[in-house]
Amino acid sequence: MAKPGVDVEALYRQYGPAIFRRAAALVRDETEAMDVTQDTFMAFLKMADRLRGDAQPFTVLYQIATNQSFERLRRTARWSKRVTPLPENIDEDAVPPPPAVDASKRIDAAHDLALLTKGEDAEATSAAALYFVDGCTTEEIAQSLGLSRKTVGKLLVQFSERARKRAARLAPGAYE
Amino acid sequence: MSRQLKDVTLEAYLANALAPDVRAQVEQTVASSPEDAARVEALRAETQAFLFKHPPAAFAARLQAKQGVPWFRRLWLIVPALAASAAAFLVLFASPPPAPEVITKGAVAVTVHRQTAKGSEVLEASAIVHAGDALRFAVTTPSAGYVWVLLRAGPKDLPLLPENATSPVQVEGGQTLLDGAVTLDGESTFEIFVVAWSPTPFTLDDVASPRVTRVERRFEKR
Numbered sequence: 001m002a003k004p005g006v007d008v009e010a011l012y013r014q015y016g017p018a019i020f021r022r023a024a025a026l027v028r029d030e031t032e033a034m035d036v037t038q039d040t041f042m043a044f045l046k047m048a049d050r051l052r053g054d055a056q057p058f059t060v061l062y063q064i065a066t067n068q069s070f071e072r073l074r075r076t077a078r079w080s081k082r083v084t085p086l087p088e089n090i091d092e093d094a095v096p097p098p099p100a101v102d103a104s105k106r107i108d109a110a111h112d113l114a115l116l117t118k119g120e121d122a123e124a125t126s127a128a129a130l131y132f133v134d135g136c137t138t139e140e141i142a143q144s145l146g147l148s149r150k151t152v153g154k155l156l157v158q159f160s161e162r163a164r165k166r167a168a169r170l171a172p173g174a175y176e
Numbered sequence: 177m178s179r180q181l182k183d184v185t186l187e188a189y190l191a192n193a194l195a196p197d198v199r200a201q202v203e204q205t206v207a208s209s210p211e212d213a214a215r216v217e218a219l220r221a222e223t224q225a226f227l228f229k230h231p232p233a234a235f236a237a238r239l240q241a242k243q244g245v246p247w248f249r250r251l252w253l254i255v256p257a258l259a260a261s262a263a264a265f266l267v268l269f270a271s272p273p274p275a276p277e278v279i280t281k282g283a284v285a286v287t288v289h290r291q292t293a294k295g296s297e298v299l300e301a302s303a304i305v306h307a308g309d310a311l312r313f314a315v316t317t318p319s320a321g322y323v324w325v326l327l328r329a330g331p332k333d334l335p336l337l338p339e340n341a342t343s344p345v346q347v348e349g350g351q352t353l354l355d356g357a358v359t360l361d362g363e364s365t366f367e368i369f370v371v372a373w374s375p376t377p378f379t380l381d382d383v384a385s386p387r388v389t390r391v392e393r394r395f396e397k398r
Contacts, residue, residue, distance in 0.1 A: 008239060009232035013355075016235065017223040018187040025183075034230070041239055058193035062184070136182050143198045144184040 006048050012041060015058055019065045026069035026110050026129070036072065040065040059145045063122035066129045070114040077111035079170040083132045085116070086160035092153035098135045109133045115170060116163040123147075127155040128163075179211045186216055190223070228353040233291035233310055241293075285316040286371045286391045291357060305395045307362030312353060313337060313371060319349040321375040325358070326383065328368035328392075333383060336369070344378065360397065369393045 016037060023036035043064050044057070051060060082105055086095065101109050110133050117125045126145065130136040138156070142149040181189075181202060188194050189202045206212045289296040290303075291310040299305070313325050322344035326333035338345040339356045347354075360367060372378070374388045382388055 008236040012235050013227060013232045015191055016230070016232070017226040018191055020226060020230075021183075021187070021219075021222065038235075038239060038242060041235075042243060045239070056193050058188055058191045062187075130182075130184055134182060134184065136184060140182050140185060143194065144182070144188045146193070146195065 006045060008041070008045070011044075011057065015061050016041070018058070019061050022062060022065045023069045026066065026133075027072055028107065032072055033069075036065055036068045039068050043068070056146045059147075062145065063126040066126040067117075067120075067122040070110075070117050070125055070129070073111055073114035074118060077114040079115055079167075080108040080112055081167075082108040083112040083116060083163075083167075085163035085167060086157060088161075088164075090157055090160070092150060092157050095131075095138050095153045095156050097137055098131045101133060101135050106133055116166050117159075118166070120159060120162070124155045124159045127152050128159050131156055179215060180205050180209050181212050181215075183215075183219075186212070186219060190216070190219055224353065228314070231289070231291060231296050231312065233357065234293070234295040237293040284318070284371070284373050284389045284391055286393060287314040287316075288312070288369070288393055288395075289314065289353075299393075299395065301393075303395055305360055305367060305397045307360055307397070309360045310357040311360065311369075312357050313369070314351055314353045315347065315371055315373065316351045317347060317349055317373050319375055321347060321349075321373055322377050323347050323352070323354065324372045324378075324380075324383070325354065326370040326372060326380075327358075328370055333370050333380070335380060344372070344374075347373075362397075364397060366397050367395050369395075 019040055020033055020037045023040070024030060024033035027033055027036060040061055044061055047060075082101075084099070090096070110129070113129055113132055117128060120128070127141055127147075130141045130144075131138070136144070138149050138152045141147070141152045145152075185194075185202060189199060189206075194202060206216055288299040289312045290299050290305070291312065296312065299311070305311070315323050317323070324335055324344040325337035327336050335341065336358050337354050337356050345354060358369075369392065370383070371391045371393070372383045372388050373391075374382070376387070378385075378388055383390065
């Protein structure tokens with residue numbers, strides 16, 4: 001059931017289209033994207049009580065949608081070595097600009113990242129997706145998701161530490 | 177010049193989720209970058225089309241169904257569903273051809289949608305409405321202009337959509353699904369909606385003037 005005080009229709013009207021588009025950009029299938037949108041709102045409603053007072057619904061929904069999309073991609077994703085995690089000893093305040101991802105290679109990059117983000121939380125997953133797949137700078141990620149640039153840098157550096165280990169275990173063409 | 181803003185930034189901008197200083201920067205960029213301005217417009221159009229295809233009330237109902245309803249409450253859902261199926265059977269095999277569902281005047285057309293648990297249905301002219309029904313209005317206009325949905329209530333029409341507004345809503349030419357829904361009360365035995373359109377701004381006092389095109393939809397209510 002919807003939580004008392006949460007106007008689901010208003011929430012969906014304001015954020016639903018953007019969440020659907022986010023999911024569609026990653027899963028590349030309209031029906032799956034709609035399923036992700038539903039799952040995202042359900043997950044959001046379940047956690048609505050526990051959200052901080054200043055939590056921005058857009059940020060939370062966007063992060064959940066990205067995470068849910070990768071969960072679906074993970075079922076069929078193959079490792080193509082398109083994504084290279086950040087190297088060691090990168091300063092959290094000095095994360096380099098994202099690697100240029102050609103539009104035609106974004107699907108491969110999303111599949112790779114789906115494999116690399118297994119077990120990651122929604123915040124780290126969405127920051128990694130925006131950086132490695134969408135080509136957003138830390139500044140752009142910070143501004144759009146209402147996080148500090150330092151937080152984004154920290155998320156990417158820590159994620160890369162774990163992702164390097166996972167990538168080392170994956171051979172090109174391997175499934176999860 | 178190519179786009180300067182990423183989709184995530186524009187989505188956050190359109191969702192009104194940016195900090196004020198960032199929002200101001202984005203507005204400045206959009207104002208000076210035709211490519212970004214075009215993308216904003218495209219996203220707005222996609223949003224409108226998406227909400228038309230997947231109406232909020234239907235989405236909320238699906239979420240509720242997915243989250244599970246206790247068995248004893250499900251009975252209350254099944255009984256009306258069976259009754260509706262039986263009624264649909266009777267309508268299909270016993271009634272004359274339905275009245276037109278889109279009423280037009282000049283080049284302005286109005287379609288009324290009733291939100292249902294499974295989505296929405298288009299109301300034919302002979303449709304019966306009920307207290308509690310949520311109705312949405314799709315208006316097709318020959319060009320960009322201004323639209324007001326009003327309720328005939330005695331000598332003066334009451335504005336319904338846009339909600340709580342003192343001026344009509346601006347629409348592009350073509351079909352527009354108006355934001356907001358009208359929830360019916362149980363006070364009368366019929367409802368008459370007036371959709372008023374003009375290519376130029378108008379006030380409530382202008383609704384009866386010749387420069388405003390009016391399309392009326394009347395529904396019996398039980």
